[in-house]
Amino acid sequence: MSSNKSRPNRQRSALEPQRRRGKDRVAALMEAAAGVIAERGFESATMAEIAARAGAQIGSLYRFFPNKEALADALIYRYGEIVREAFEKIEARASALSVHDLADALLNVLFELHGESQTMVALLEARSEWSVKRNEFRRAAVQYIARILTLRAPHLRPDTVEDVAVVLLHTMKTLKALTIQQGVAINTGAPAELREMTRLYLASKFGEK
Amino acid sequence: MSSNKSRPNRQRSALEPQRRRGKDRVAALMEAAAGVIAERGFESATMAEIAARAGAQIGSLYRFFPNKEALADALIYRYGEIVREAFEKIEARASALSVHDLADALLNVLFELHGESQTMVALLEARSEWSVKRNEFRRAAVQYIARILTLRAPHLRPDTVEDVAVVLLHTMKTLKALTIQQGVAINTGAPAELREMTRLYLASKFGEK
Amino acid sequence: MSSNKSRPNRQRSALEPQRRRGKDRVAALMEAAAGVIAERGFESATMAEIAARAGAQIGSLYRFFPNKEALADALIYRYGEIVREAFEKIEARASALSVHDLADALLNVLFELHGESQTMVALLEARSEWSVKRNEFRRAAVQYIARILTLRAPHLRPDTVEDVAVVLLHTMKTLKALTIQQGVAINTGAPAELREMTRLYLASKFGEK
Amino acid sequence: MSSNKSRPNRQRSALEPQRRRGKDRVAALMEAAAGVIAERGFESATMAEIAARAGAQIGSLYRFFPNKEALADALIYRYGEIVREAFEKIEARASALSVHDLADALLNVLFELHGESQTMVALLEARSEWSVKRNEFRRAAVQYIARILTLRAPHLRPDTVEDVAVVLLHTMKTLKALTIQQGVAINTGAPAELREMTRLYLASKFGEK
DNA sequence: AATGAATGAGATTTCATTCAT
DNA sequence: AATGAATGAAATCTCATTCAT
DSSP, X not given: OOOOTTXXXXXXXXXXXXXXXXXXXXXXXXXXXXXXXXXXXXXXXXXXXXXXXXXXXXXXXXXXXXXXXXXXXXXHHHHHHHHXXXXXXXXXXXXXXXXXXXXXXXXXXXXXXXTTHHHHHHHHHSOOTTXXXXXXXXXXXXXXXXHHHHHHOTTXXXXXXXHHHHHHHHHHHHHHHHHHOSSSOOOSHHHHHHHHHHHHHHHHHTTOO | OOOOTTSOTTSOOOOOOOSHHHHHHHHHHHHHHHHHHHHHOTTTOOXXXXXXXXXXXXXXXXXXXXXXXXXXXXXXXHHXXXXXXXXXXXXXXXXXXXXXXXXXXXXXXXXTSTTTHHHHHHHHHSOOTTOHHHHHHHHHHHHHHHHHHHHHOTTSOHHXXXXXXXXXXXXXXXXXXXXXXXXXXXXXXXXXXXXXXXXXXXXXXXXXX | XXXXXXXXXXXXXXXXXXXXXXXXXXXXXXXXXXXXXXXXXTTTOOHHHHHHHTTOOHHHHHXXXXXXXXXXXXXXXXXXXXXHHHHHHHHHTGGGSOHHHHHHHHHXXXXXXXXXXXXXXXXXXXXXXXXXXHHHHHHHHHHHHHHHHHHHOTTSOHHHHHHHHHHHHHHHHHHHHXXXXXXXXOOSHHHXXXXXXXXXXXXXXXXXX | OOOOTTSOOTTOOTTSOSSOOHHHHHHHHHHHHHHHHHHHOTTTOOHHHHXXXXXXXXXXXXXXXXXXXXXXXXXXXXXXXXXXXXXXXXXXXXXXXXXHHHHHHHHHHHHTSTTXXXXXXXXXXXXXXXXXXXXXXXXXXXXXXXXXXXXHOTTSOHHHHHHHHHHHHHHHHHHHHHHHOSSSOOOSHHHHHHHHHHHHHHHHXXXXX
């Protein structure tokens, strides 16, 4: 059927893996996508650059991801899983944590997605009308935070909890944005201030000093 | 005919209209641009749609704004002026304000740019490496906030003041983002929570109850 | 979607086609480009017409040549190679040639690039500040001529040789221009006169009668 | 009829001539056009830049020159007149000149159009199918040179004279091109060589030593 | 006469996506 | 599966020219 006639294997190194496993390829593509999107934003990231950075061909990229949206969704999903795990860890010890530590733990969820969180932010910033997945992620994150808050402070009204969760999610995003902050001088003081603000707020909400 | 890419209009900034007609046109173009950018984000807004919405020809748009960047800069500048005025009003009565009122006043600066603030956010979110103007705006805003804080709480250390200002600016943006919140249910509780968080934080910084 | 002017393809040079199909296409595109540029001049030649004449889609043209400059460079390079070969043939038998034959051989280098030399001239005439490649070509040609002259007349001072080479290169271009001569009556006498002038000059330089 | 309502004369300096004489304006426009065309070539020169450089408005430019071609024609005509005068001066003393001096005199005709000759070259290089005037200029120049040659060497056959004239005209252009030569190092030797070549050639044609 | 705004066709370029091999 | 060529709509931008005031 498919002959190799038109692509003779001259200079094909014996050791070069000719057919990377699909999984590796997908991983490489997603990593490349994350990098490009983080650098340029979702809109400006091009499928061609993503493929190139992954050492793949554009056709290969489209084999695994039928379009750009799907790629974004896959990334969101992957990060979503990581984030979910982080939330679950916090949830497990929620009731044991001091306000201070809980605030920090939450803030660190996004923060510790080191390289990738920039991608997350870029993805979440992109015009969202197009994608359902992005909103789902937001909603899920809010739910997780709300659940954790409820565990720690069961007396809070459900309505309030959700509002607080929304605020906290934004604060998490802000922390990330603060540390990325385009260009030069990385502001070391501001993140500390943001952490303090969050602690104060949580403490107040929990009715603790 | 022949276009000349070696002598692009990249550097020229927005042209000042001389006549009544031009002034009207520029106003219409900027309003249209604000609308389209708010709706679609900066990257996805097209010059053609902007011109069309302003009832202008594409050439007319380019007469006054030599490129998309220049249009963005003009918008930033315009909103920058509005914001500056708002800050100056706050500055004038800074020492007389309660912490509560100061926090609200600051949060309202961006918030009250009603229609336009969505544009602002879109513009500020756009990949910033490209534009100097956008960063200038950020810096100026931080300076204004820092000055106001110093007036109200002269005992704060200059370093700290700047960090606090950075945090507050982000909070202002967040408030706006919360109220826009793509799509459906406008979250009424969350903004109130955010305001409360800001007040608590400021009060703590000021050493007041 | 969104175009990104901050990351233009300006620097990338022509893409090497990998497959049979691409090679044919590139050949067709270059031929079409040569034709259109020869007819209209570089500035007035449009990418659309070039693509159409090659039976290609505009996107196909841009796949291989990221911009108009790159196309020009590729053409210059191709003709440069042909010219280089011609010079090398002359070089090989330089010391054996009579003044008369050497003059003719040099004049024929450009002259015999039959169809294409018109393109060359158009390309070389285009404002040169834009392109490095074009100047490189000029410089290389001068070096070749100078080397040939030195082989044949080793007693000439290196400075002088280069100046003579510059004059000869212009004469070569002039011969071509004379035979193209826009529009009507092809002047048969003038080229002969130009050849005679060149011979006289070379003979004088070589100190031969 | 025409009131100044919309353009009040605030800050209009009393000494600033408000309405330049048409002649001055035309002169300024032509000078500006010459400059821009010399720098960028005819195709790439834009009417807007020409007007701007003349301190005029685009509408003003079009009042005097109905289109770009007309502007080119006017320039050609103007330089044509200058060239004509130069030729006539040479003609007047043609029979008294040595071959050496005649060659130099002819070469200097274009050469001494100091600033403007670059414009001439640009204009003459532009695709000519569009313009009749440009060819006329060429033809006229050839006629002048031919007449001068005939005066000095009446024994030359008319056919030959015209061919020689064509060659000489190209040599004149070449001399100019050599001295402009884009970029840095002005080749001082090459022009001298070109002059020598021309003298040798003329001397030979005239049957003189 | 002068000014500057308006026009709009057309130029270059980009890029997501599809297709043939 | 993989490769890389093809597609073509759409985006940005240019500019000669016309027009209203």
